[in-house]
Amino acid sequence: MKDWNEKCAVVGIYNAYNASILSYYALFAMQHRGQEASGISASNGQKISTYKNNGLVTKVFNENILEKLQGKSSIGHNRYSTAGEDSMNDSQPIFAKYSLGEIALAHNGNLTNAKEVRKSLIQEGSIFQSHLDTENLIHLIAKSHKNQLVDRIVDALTQIEGAYAFVFLSRTKMFAVRDKYGLRPLSLGKITNPDGTEGYIVASESCAFDLIGAEYIRDIQPGEMLIFEGAYSKHIPTPKSIKIFPHNPYPCIFEYVYFARPDSKVFGKNVYEIRKQMGIQLAKEYKIDADMVIPVPDSGVAAAIGYSRESGIPFELGIIRNHYIGRTFIEPTQSARELKVRLKLNPIAELIKDKEIIIIDDSIVRGTTSKQIIKILRHAGAKKIHLFISSPPTISPCFYGVDTPNKSELICANHTLEEVRDFIGADSLVFLSLEGLRKSISCDDSENFCQACFDGNYIDDFTKANL
Ligand code: SF4
The missing domain is CATH 3.40.50.2020 (Rossmann fold)
Structure with a gap:
């Protein structure tokens, strides 16, 4: 089947030496989820550096580029684009400076109310640099009046609808979140660094874990956000879990049919x-x-x-x-x-x-x-x-x-x-x-999946109302 394309893959690496190199390998393992562009943002605790370009992972990155993406945390993205929208501005991660510092963001999914949110942000004075629905998030976070980044992210998420697996990177923290339906996959794994210290990886598919020798822990739950912090202390804590939305899982059944690699574990099961x-x-x-x-x-x-x-x-x-x-x-x-x-x-x-x-x-x-x-x-x-x-x-x-x-x-x-x-x-x-x-x-009958492409039953009210 060749006409049905997963839009993206995301990865996040936290507290690992050469985090950008691990992101590179993870993106390489998930190349099937997007071949138009690839990008990595890395933080060394002081600043975030980003590099992205059009093309396959192996074409976009080389040793010199990865060398410049220094730090113990990084996020990455492979992009699939529709025709005519493959400009560099539309590749990810998106990076921005705002009142609390710096932030980078990578997204797999589609925000169903993106047009409406974008329209109202523009009316309020926002200037957009891309066609991406994901850019809404950056503006919503920047405009939020909350004092902490985590609260601003939650504030922004309550204003959007649709499907998302997001990874956010600040100078010192990383956040990973799935929408309340858990439509797009996102798994958590553990990395053991050469000196025995622990780090973490989140990725769209567990095949990314295998390539870098990470151990699968579990899926991030629908409506759950994980907060990774302490990368520059001796022992990093287990990521903190916040339930942002009630658990209402409808994962995408098509991941099993076509999108995911057969060697991946998706929604907890081997494909x-x-x-x-x-x-x-x-x-x-x-x-x-x-x-x-x-x-x-x-x-x-x-x-x-x-x-x-x-x-x-x-x-x-x-x-x-x-x-x-x-x-x-x-x-x-x-x-x-x-x-x-x-x-x-x-x-x-x-x-x-x-x-x-x-x-x-x-x-x-x-x-x-x-x-x-x-x-x-x-x-x-x-x-x-x-x-x-x-x-x-x-x-x-x-x-x-x-x-x-x-x-x-x-x-x-x-x-x-x-x-x-x-x-x-x-x-x-x-x-x-x-x-x-x-x-x-x-x-069993009680287990829900999104199977709308087979039965036409869309799961969210916004999509139903706008068909
Ligand atoms: S099952 Fe749902 S999320 Fe998956 S491809 Fe079909 S409509 Fe999209």
Whole structure:
């Protein structure tokens, strides 16, 4: 699935030597959550230094740059942007000087009432430097009359709606907070420094912990803020937890379907195991005879393994993915899209020729990528192609921090199953039920998830009122 993009990754490192280098590695591990721009802010206790630029983490940073980002605490951000809004001004962390000192901020999510808040801030005299909804927070914090930064952050958060995992950095403290629904993930881990002292990491995904040898502790709870302080004392205290909003969890179910890396633990559960279960559930719901099960790499691999295991149909890597694809240098037309799929995915014709195959992918958005995949499989000589999708049809756009096409572009929102199958060109097309998806996560009826892109039920009143 290629048309549905997580907007960002955030990381925060506290009380670690070379904090900016650890942020760099954490951002590298979370590159899949944003490839347009990357940035790090670091504090040495006296001042905050920031560097950000467009491009992949390895392109943006080098040893010289990281050397200049001195200090024991840092925050970082990978950005995914929509077309036309990828200027440097819109990359993060956002840094500002205000009456209490300096602050840097990184955000994963989307503030649903951002336009309204921005309008009223502008009317009151604020001058914005970016298109970012996140910049609202900086202005709200700067304008707050509270005496302590922590109170100003709380004051600002009570004025915004929507999805967020924020990390804030001041000269001496770090703050990490999730919105009351816990829509976007944010986990806490422990770092052991070479001298035996302890530090902390917060990150969108736990795969960031593994790369730097940090230990997963727990998720930051929906509506919870963690305050990290004491970086320059001998023993830093455990981060202080404040409940800002009542616990009302609705985490994003799509993290399990597509966004998160399979080696991550998200919302407390391993993503790979859940994706495998999605394949098992799919086989329980739809069992047919076929010569082999093949995944769309990499997004369909775990579900295809699960399907194969449950159905007894052999698993084969029938399509090979080229991991080294950059941009295509032709106009963004349909033929460019075709070329992009062909550059990335190549079937093994000798394996597929004259075979009846089940191909497994995680989801369908516009249907154009699936159509191209079916086309290249037919070209490779497949006798029959059954496209099995390991999640329900996506029928509604996301307003909570994921870049999605409009409803009019979501093929399943506007066409019957038979019309979609016909457009894609598969011999059959099936989707995992929503109940099957929830079973894969082992959640009971009382456990809530945001699943609005599958059922259209948005969770917050502001979005419902403004549809
Ligand atoms: S609408 Fe879909 S993608 Fe967006 S937060 Fe909800 S489940 Fe996740």
